[in-house]
Every structure is written in C-alpha cells, then in structure tokens.
Amino acid sequence: MKLRVVVLGAGFGGMELSSILSETLGDDLDLTLIDQNDSFYFGFSKLDVMFGRKSSDAVKIPYSSISKPGVQFRKETITSIQPATRTVTTQNTVYEADVLVVALGADYDIQATPGLVEFGNEYYTFEGAEKLREVIPSFRKGHAIVGVCGAPFKCPPAPSEAALMLHDYLSTAGIRDACTISLVIPYGSPIPPSPDSSKALIKAFEERNIQFIPQRKVTSIDGSRKLAVLDDGTEMPFDLFLGIPKHVAPDVVLQSGMVENGWIPVDRAHLLTKFPNVYAIGDVTSVGTPKAGVFAEGAAKTAAASIIAAFNKKENQSPYTGAGSCYIEFGKGEIGRVDVDFFSGPKPFGIHHDASAALAADKEYFGSSRKARWFGINTA
Ligand SMILES: Cc1cc2nc3c(=O)[nH]c(=O)nc-3n(C[C@H](O)[C@H](O)[C@H](O)COP(=O)(O)OP(=O)(O)OC[C@H]3O[C@@H](n4cnc5c(N)ncnc54)[C@H](O)[C@@H]3O)c2cc1C
Numbered sequence: 001m002k003l004r005v006v007v008l009g010a011g012f013g014g015m016e017l018s019s020i021l022s023e024t025l026g027d028d029l030d031l032t033l034i035d036q037n038d039s040f041y042f043g044f045s046k047l048d049v050m051f052g053r054k055s056s057d058a059v060k061i062p063y064s065s066i067s068k069p070g071v072q073f074r075k076e077t078i079t080s081i082q083p084a085t086r087t088v089t090t091q092n093t094v095y096e097a098d099v100l101v102v103a104l105g106a107d108y109d110i111q112a113t114p115g116l117v118e119f120g121n122e123y124y125t126f127e128g129a130e131k132l133r134e135v136i137p138s139f140r141k142g143h144a145i146v147g148v149c150g151a152p153f154k155c156p157p158a159p160s161e162a163a164l165m166l167h168d169y170l171s172t173a174g175i176r177d178a179c180t181i182s183l184v185i186p187y188g189s190p191i192p193p194s195p196d197s198s199k200a201l202i203k204a205f206e207e208r209n210i211q212f213i214p215q216r217k218v219t220s221i222d223g224s225r226k227l228a229v230l231d232d233g234t235e236m237p238f239d240l241f242l243g244i245p246k247h248v249a250p251d252v253v254l255q256s257g258m259v260e261n262g263w264i265p266v267d268r269a270h271l272l273t274k275f276p277n278v279y280a281i282g283d284v285t286s287v288g289t290p291k292a293g294v295f296a297e298g299a300a301k302t303a304a305a306s307i308i309a310a311f312n313k314k315e316n317q318s319p320y321t322g323a324g325s326c327y328i329e330f331g332k333g334e335i336g337r338v339d340v341d342f343f344s345g346p347k348p349f350g351i352h353h354d355a356s357a358a359l360a361a362d363k364e365y366f367g368s369s370r371k372a373r374w375f376g377i378n379t380a
Contacts (some may be wrong), residue, residue, distance in 0.1 A: 002030040004031075004096070004099065005021060005146060005265075006031075006101070007103060008034055008100070009034070009102070010040060010073065010105040011040070011283075012300070013296035014035070014103035014293075015181075016297045016300035017300035017303055017304045018031055019068065021307075022069050022363055026070060028227055028311070030304075032097075033072070034095075036076065036077040037063070038063055039061055040375075041050045041060045041375075042293065043154060043158070043293055044161075045365075046128075046129035047158070047188045050132040050136065051166075051169050051205060051260075052137075056126070056130055057252050063225070065376060074078060076093075078090050078104070079252060079374060080252065081102065081197075081252060081255075081256040083258050083278045098279045099278075099279070099307055099310075101278075101279045101280070101307075102281075105283045106154060106248065106250075107249065108124060108125060110246075113150075115222060116220075116221050119221045119223030119226070120221045121135055121242055122244065132242065136240070139170075139239060139240040142180075142239030142254075143179070143240075144238065145184060146163045146183045147217075148186055148217050148245050149180075149219070149245050150245070152334065153244050154247065154283060154290075155326070156293050157190065157329075161182060161329040163210050164205075166242070167210060168182060181208075185212070186215065187214060187272050189202070189222075190212075193348040194349075195350075196351075197350060197352040199352075204330055208331075213268060218230060225237075227319070232326065236294070246326040247283075257355075263284060266286075268343065269302075269315060270303065271303040279303045281294070281299040287299060288322060288342060289322045289324070298324050299320055323341040323344065324372070325338070325340075326364070334359075335355055335359040337352075337353040338351065338353070342368055
C-alpha cells in the first residue's frame with residue numbers, strides 16, 4: 001500500500017519535505033502537494049523586486065516545473081482542515097491522508113495597524129513589494145521609516161536589510177543627503193541571538209547615518225499628519241513608510257482547532273502536532289526558532305525523517321536541532337551570514353561571518369541549489 005501524504009503549502013517547508021519523501025519513498029509514495037499560488041519565490045526576492053533589482057517574472061518559479069516520483073501538485077485554495085480525521089477541503093475537492101503535513105506559513109494582519117493600508121506601505125507580501133517598486137522612485141527627499149508593527153516577524157534581519165538597501169538606492173540616485181532613514185524594531189538588537197551580527201549591523205547603520213530605534217514597534221499611521229506612532233506614544237514624521245505588518249497564522253489554520261496562542265504547537269523532536277500523524281513545520285508553528293525559510297527547511301528534514309521512519313516501523317533518532325544559516329544583505333553587493341543554533345545549548349547562540357563578496361556567491365548558490373533540488377531547474 002502506498003503512503004498517502006497530503007502536504008498543505010508549497011513554500012520552503014512543503015517543497016523540502018515533498019522532495020525528501022519523493023527521493024526516499026519513490027513508488028511507495030502518493031503525495032499531494034497543495035498551494036493556492038501558481039509559483040514559488042524566495043522571501044528575499046521581495047527585496048530585489050522592491051528596489052527594482054529584479055523583475056517579478058525573474059524571481060517566480062512555476063510549480064508546473066515540479067516533476068517528482070509520487071508527487072502531484074494541485075493549485076487549490078484550502079478552505080478547511082480537519083486534523084482529527086486528516087481530511088482537507090479545498091475549493092475543488094476533499095482529500096484524505098494517512099499523514100498530513102501543515103506547512104502554510106505565516107499570514108499578515110495588515111489592518112491590525114490602523115492607517116498602514118491607506119497611508120503606509122509594506123514589502124512582506126509580493127504585491128506590496130511590487131507596489132513599492134513604483135513608489136520608491138518618487139521619494140526624493142525627507143524621512144523614510146522602516147518600521148516593524150509586531151513580533152514575531154519573518155526573517156529578523158529583513159528590516160535591517162531594507163534600511164541598508166534603501167541607503168544604497170538613495171546614494172546611487174544621488175539624493176542620500178536629502179533624505180534621512182530610521183529603523184524601528186521591537187527587539188533590543190537587530191539579531192538578538194547573535195551579538196556579533198547585531199554589532200556589525202549597528203556599525204553599518206552608524207556609518208550610513210541610519211537612525212536605529214530598538215525595543216519599539218509601530219502601532220498606527222496617522223495619515224492626515226503623516227506620522228508613525230510608536231508603542232510608547234512617540235510620533236515620527238515620515239515621507240515614506242516601509243512597514244513590516246503584524247504576522248498571524250492563516251485563517252484556515254486558525255479555524256482548524258490546531259492553534260494555541262496564535263500558532264500550532266509541535267513536539268520539538270519530530271514536529272508532530274497533538275493529532276496522530278499530523279505534522280506542522282515552518283512559520284505556522286511555535287517550535288521556538290525564528291520564522292525563516294532555513295528553519296522551515298530544517299524542520300521539514302526532521303519531519304520527513306520521522307515520516308519515513310514510521311513508514312518503516314521505526315523511530316527517527318535525530319531530533320530537530322533548530323540550526324540554520326541566514327544571509328544578511330549589507331548593501332554594496334556585500335552579504336554577511338549568521339549561523340544560529342537554537343536547541344543544542346542552554347540558550348540560542350549565533351556565529352557571525354563578516355559581509356563579503358564571497359558570501360554573496362554563497363547566497364546565490366543557496367538559491368540555485370534549492371531551485372535545482374525542488375524544481376529540477378539548473379541555473380549554475
Ligand atoms: C522580505 C523577506 C525576506 C526574507 N528573507 C529570508 C532569508 O534571507 N532567508 C530565510 O531563510 N528566510 C527569509 N524570509 C522568510 C521566509 O520567506 C519564510 O520564513 C519561509 O518562506 C517560511 O517557509 P514556510 O514553508 O513555513 O512557509 P511559506 O514559504 O510562507 O509557504 C506557505 C505556503 O502556503 C500557501 N498557503 C497559505 N494559505 C493557503 C491556503 N489557504 N490554501 C493554499 N495554500 C495556502 C502559501 O501560498 C505559501 O506558498 C524572508 C521573508 C521576507 C518577507
């Protein structure tokens with residue numbers, strides 16, 4: 001009998017898990033991978049789109065390229081999840097699974113920050129990044145704020161990256177002196193588990209005259225007075241606002257009865273939820289790592305190992321370590337890296353690698369290797 005696996009969400013976690021199960025189980029696998037979109041894109045490509053470095057088409061990878069033994073991709077919107085019976089409903093049909101994997105990521109509650117929709121901008125959705133590509137060129141002078149509206153948020157370095165890339169953009173346009181840039185984040189440092197990466201970022205902000213405002217978040221945008229209001233009541237005038245919206249679990253997950261305190265709890269060893277043979281991986285969980293693709297991918301590897309072990313009537317002996325490497329854009333074509341480990345020691349720790357052109361090539365390989373493994377597209 002083939003193992004019927006239904007994977008909800010073809011993002012970082014869903015793609016990695018489906019690839020491993022296909023490679024390992026092959027003919028024994030009957031896996032349905034469901035996503036509402038027709039193409040995949042890396043989170044970091046939104047920064048490239050927003051600053052006009054790449055076109056939308058150049059960063060989108062169509063799911064129609066997936067060709068893996070035992071895997072069928074379905075472009076459908078999931079409307080209901082019944083974890084107790086491992087039944088999933090989409091706008092087209094109903095699926096029943098032996099093993100269900102929820103990898104639906106984090107969604108945004110943009111309305112939670114009054115004024116953000118009408119008077120600000122956000123670059124965390126693809127559409128938001130595309131809109132900003134049109135808006136940013138009209139910003140010629142004044143104050144730009146990169147502001148986080150809630151925690152947790154995806155990819156903790158991404159607000160710092162946006163501020164540094166905006167500096168580059170304005171410098172290249174010859175208008176940096178006419179503009180000021182502020183960065184508002186709710187943490188005490190840019191990357192809390194890595195003091196060295198945080199120090200390097202703060203030094204880069206100082207060198208570029210970017211005002212760094214830690215431990216604050218943006219609670220509303222006052223459009224009539226063009227002010228961003230922070231959680232301590234501070235009012236900051238702006239001419240351009242680049243927001244990071246409040247994150248929430250997707251609505252269909254919130255309705256499923258799987259969520260506690262906003263996200264799906266899982267056991268750290270196997271990524272199992274409290275429902276038998278139902279796993280959850282990536283940003284949709286509260287596993288204890290940041291919301292980032294590398295951690296979704298790591299969780300997918302562990303969940304896949306557990307599913308394969310159970311299929312072979314064994315137990316996966318390698319629990320999830322919560323380790324991953326995140327690249328950090330410093331601008332000027334230089335990229336740093338932080339290797340973070342969340343679960344091996346008594347507390348999370350990160351090792352910083354200084355920004356360099358060599359690491360830019362490393363990040364390029366990170367993208368192209370996933371493109372090859374997940375979609376069979378070789379760009380090297
Ligand atoms: C600006 C920015 C920069 C980033 N940079 C990095 C980086 O450099 N490195 C890094 O590791 N991470 C980065 N990230 C974070 C990274 O993109 C996410 O953390 C990662 O994609 C999470 O993977 P996931 O599999 O949990 O969810 P996702 O990749 O978000 O996948 C979830 C999928 O579920 C689908 N879905 C949701 N609801 C439904 C539904 N009802 N029906 C059908 N399908 C549905 C979605 O369409 C989506 O494809 C960045 C994010 C942003 C916004």
